[in-house]
Amino acid sequence: MTPDKTKALSADPTHAMEKDIAFKVEDLNVYYGEKQALKKIKVDIPTHSVTAIIGPSGCGKSTFLRCLNRMNELLPNFRIEGEIIFDGQNIYDKNVDVIDVRQRIGMVFQKPNPFPKSIYENVAYGLRIQGIKKRDLLDNIVEMSLKKAAIWDEVKDRLAHPALALSGGQQQRLCIARALAVEPEVLLLDEPTSAIDPIATGRIEELLRELVKSYTIVMVTHNMQQAARVSGSTAYFLLGELIEFDETSKIFTNPGDRRTEDYITGRFG
Amino acid sequence: MQNRQAMRTRKWNQWRDRLFSLLGLSVTTLGVVVLLALLVDVFMDGFARLDFDFLTHFPSRRPERAGIYAAWVGTLWIAVLTAAMAFPIGVAAATYLEEYARKNWLTDLIEINIANLAGVPSIIYGLLGLGIFVRWMDLERSILAGGMTLALLVLPIVILSSRESLRTVPSSIREASYALGASKWQTIRNQVLPAAMPGILTGAILAISRALGETAPLITIGALTYVAFLPKNPIGSEFPFFNLDGLMDPFSVLPIQIFNWVSRPQKGFAINAAAAIIVLLFITFVMNGIAVYLRHRSQKKVRW
16 A cells, blocks of 8 residues: 555656655635635645644634545535645545545544544454455554554553543544554644643653654644644644744744744743 | 621522422422322232233133233234334434435424424324325235334434434544544444444334334224234244234234223223233333433443
8 A cells, every 4th residue: 555655656757846745735725604714825744744733722723734634524614725735636636535535644633532442443443444354454453553653562451442441641542543553644633632641641742753753744732842842843823824834943943923923932822 | 787688598599499399309209109009000900910811812702811912912013013114214314314414494394394293193193094004005904004104103203312312422433433534424334323322222212112002093094902813923934934924914902902991891801901001011111121221321331
């Protein structure tokens, strides 16, 4: 699966220059009914790096994140203009299969949301819906995914136990394992640590630093220290606009926009 | 001055609290006492009459030889048939309305109609059954016609309770499934329906147990009050080991048998009626018990 995609990417000369860019977002406008949630967003999100999206509540961070794997479509009255180029193709093109998009671009949510099933079945779900039934293959991928999400040692003896019996932090790492099981190229995280305690948060940040070696990660966060700790680049959103996008070190030490500085120094937000 | 005013208000509020809880207690007691009195009365009259013969004898002119064999077998047939028709149709309709249908004036209209249908008197469904199933479809006074009529009767209730249950499945579960690349149907089939199933079953069982107490619609479509035979046994000894010929046989059910006996002058039939009521109550309680158990289990098992 994965080798094919990398080949397709590098074999296509027109996109050779973009191979370090995961998402090329062009003039993105998003509306919920009459209300415009995102205005003229233009940004290139790099591969194999953690991109943090920060900004005050209601600024459109989550909306933007959910545009990247077409999760917004589930909402009524949602409308989008512009392009999001991923792997040389606009993911909103008519001939693009949304299921393919979501398999290649995984997502982890704010509140841990494991299925009310066993730990094993949670991780295997994404494979089962693809029609994979072979037990040893499933076993293999489940183990690999749980290992990648750094939760294998804690659950290996109770894979058949209900996932909802795990602690919040464990549930969130399980959700990451579940997302990794379908072998995505990108991981989108929507405030993944806002519902769990500081120690569990530390473990997840550590995990993200590990995962970024093989995945592109885009993360919405309310916690600016977290953005500073784990991300390579940071995007600052305000009232549906992208105010500034740059390397995290620059955003936090020498922001180019007054509004970014105001937010980061805690003058509002 | 102000302090005294506050004290008086507080006293008055306390008194009012006590008054209301007393009122509530007495009203509740009244309800329970009336129900208990009814139960005790029925049990005193009928319990001694309950024996194996009562369950395995057909009705008779002589009360001491009469039994409810045909009636409880008929009730069983009707229950299974009603469930087999109302459950899949109801759940499918609820799933469509809740998960697929666009919100527009048409679905609003359907919604209002279903809510209204749930409140239509059961005898109206009897007339509908008589017109459509008995006469137009020419099913006569068969078990099939009876089951279909009762299925129509409980369908709105099954749809409403199923929708209610589907609505309680949190959107985070749906999102988790979609985010892994599941299609809409996969999400509904693998996550939403299983999560909603205990609630759906509870609603369906309660609806069917209500249907088993219905008399009016079945009398309207012409269910018999005197049946001295059973519908053809659905389980056969030869391949394919079952047959559905019994569906076309005439039938009676417990409430009709009770109704028939109660309207007779002899004391013996009144006792028989009481005994049959105990059997009907038992069936209803067992079904409600299953519903309560399912709800309880689902509450314990799943916490979002």
